[in-house]
Amino acid sequence: MKRRKFLKNSAAGSAGLMATPILVGCKDKKVAKESTLIGKQSVIPIVIATWDVPNATAKAWEVLEADGNALDAVEKGVMMEEADVENQSVGKGGRPDRDGNVTLDACIMDKDGNCGSVVYLQHITHAVSVARKVMEDTPHVMLAGQGALQFANEKGFTQENLLTEKSKLEWMEWKKTAKYQPVINIENHDTIGMLAIDKNGDISGACTTSGMAYKIGGRVGDSPIIGAGLFVDNEVGGATATGVGEEVVKTVGSFLIVELMRQGKSPQEACEEGVKRIVAKNKNYKDFQIGFIAVNKNGETGGYCIQPGFSYRTFSKDGHINHPSKAYITS
Numbered sequence: 001m002k003r004r005k006f007l008k009n010s011a012a013g014s015a016g017l018m019a020t021p022i023l024v025g026c027k028d029k030k031v032a033k034e035s036t037l038i039g040k041q042s043v044i045p046i047v048i049a050t051w052d053v054p055n056a057t058a059k060a061w062e063v064l065e066a067d068g069n070a071l072d073a074v075e076k077g078v079m080m081e082e083a084d085v086e087n088q089s090v091g092k093g094g095r096p097d098r099d100g101n102v103t104l105d106a107c108i109m110d111k112d113g114n115c116g117s118v119v120y121l122q123h124i125t126h127a128v129s130v131a132r133k134v135m136e137d138t139p140h141v142m143l144a145g146q147g148a149l150q151f152a153n154e155k156g157f158t159q160e161n162l163l164t165e166k167s168k169l170e171w172m173e174w175k176k177t178a179k180y181q182p183v184i185n186i187e188n189h190d191t192i193g194m195l196a197i198d199k200n201g202d203i204s205g206a207c208t209t210s211g212m213a214y215k216i217g218g219r220v221g222d223s224p225i226i227g228a229g230l231f232v233d234n235e236v237g238g239a240t241a242t243g244v245g246e247e248v249v250k251t252v253g254s255f256l257i258v259e260l261m262r263q264g265k266s267p268q269e270a271c272e273e274g275v276k277r278i279v280a281k282n283k284n285y286k287d288f289q290i291g292f293i294a295v296n297k298n299g300e301t302g303g304y305c306i307q308p309g310f311s312y313r314t315f316s317k318d319g320h321i322n323h324p325s326k327a328y329i330t331s
């Protein structure tokens with residue numbers, strides 16, 4: 001599919017288009033006037049995901065096209081990557097911690113601000129679905145470790161060995177030198193974060209990962225932390241992150257990006273500002289990767305990263321497109 005210019009929204013008059021004013025809840029008229037969205041046509045439904053994950057975005061689109069809701073779309077979408085053993089940064093087949101244990105972090109958030117999360121979950125492929133159960137079936141937001149596993153068992157999830165032979169062999173190789181450092185753009189893949197807007201204009205998001213390869217046992221990154229790895233506000237938009245989670249946690253990156261959009265920045269501008277905050281606070285920013293994606297209420301999207309090599313995929317009426325992300329470091 002040809003890459004198309006997507007940041008400019010589609011021509012007026014196409015079926016299903018709506019001019020949706022955003023900044024509901026933004027009482028500051030001056031800020032509202034500065035919004036890049038006033039007068040633009042919306043591109044909904046739409047799905048956007050970190051990295052080039054066509055199976056995931058196609059699955060989410062299938063849900064949206066069948067008039068499904070955004071929450072189902074993002075869950076079903078990221079489940080594709082969780083089940084894919086070739087994707088070694090998410091779900092089954094994920095790279096283990098330094099002790100050889102595959103531990104998963106995931107979260108999900110809906111249009112009403114409800115959210116659920118699991119951290120340090122072992123033996124269950126679909127961490128995102130456990131997170132959804134936490135959101136829907138408990139009064140809590142986050143379950144961790146053994147408690148999360150026990151909850152998953154109670155909900156009927158099947159326990160599996162998540163350490164594939166390929167990941168095990170690579171881990172054994174790593175142990176020979178055991179350098180404890182992040183690997184930039186590992187396999188061009190990391191956390192899968194996904195945001196979707198359904199035909200009603202409602203937004204949901206999901207984020208799932210096996211975390212940093214060969215991490216210290218118990219380490220948790222940004223992906224299951226609401227506001228860091230993912231944030232959705234149905235009045236404004238959503239954002240999600242990939243890369244070295246510690247740096248995203250420190251700046252509450254996804255929440256920051258949504259708030260910047262609330263103040264009138266486009267998704268692209270907000271993602272750029274989110275990355276620049278991290279760069280400004282890290283002398284060693286050249287040694288790690290962070291990527292953000294965002295969507296606003298109109299279905300306008302953006303993405304930005306530190307290192308070249310990150311991309312994100314969208315599916316909408318404009319097509320199914322992989323977008324190489326603009327990067328802070330250009331050479």
Ligand code: GLY
Pocket residue numbers: 190191209210211212220221222223241242243244245246
């Ligand atoms: N972004 C995934 C992690 O740092 O765990």
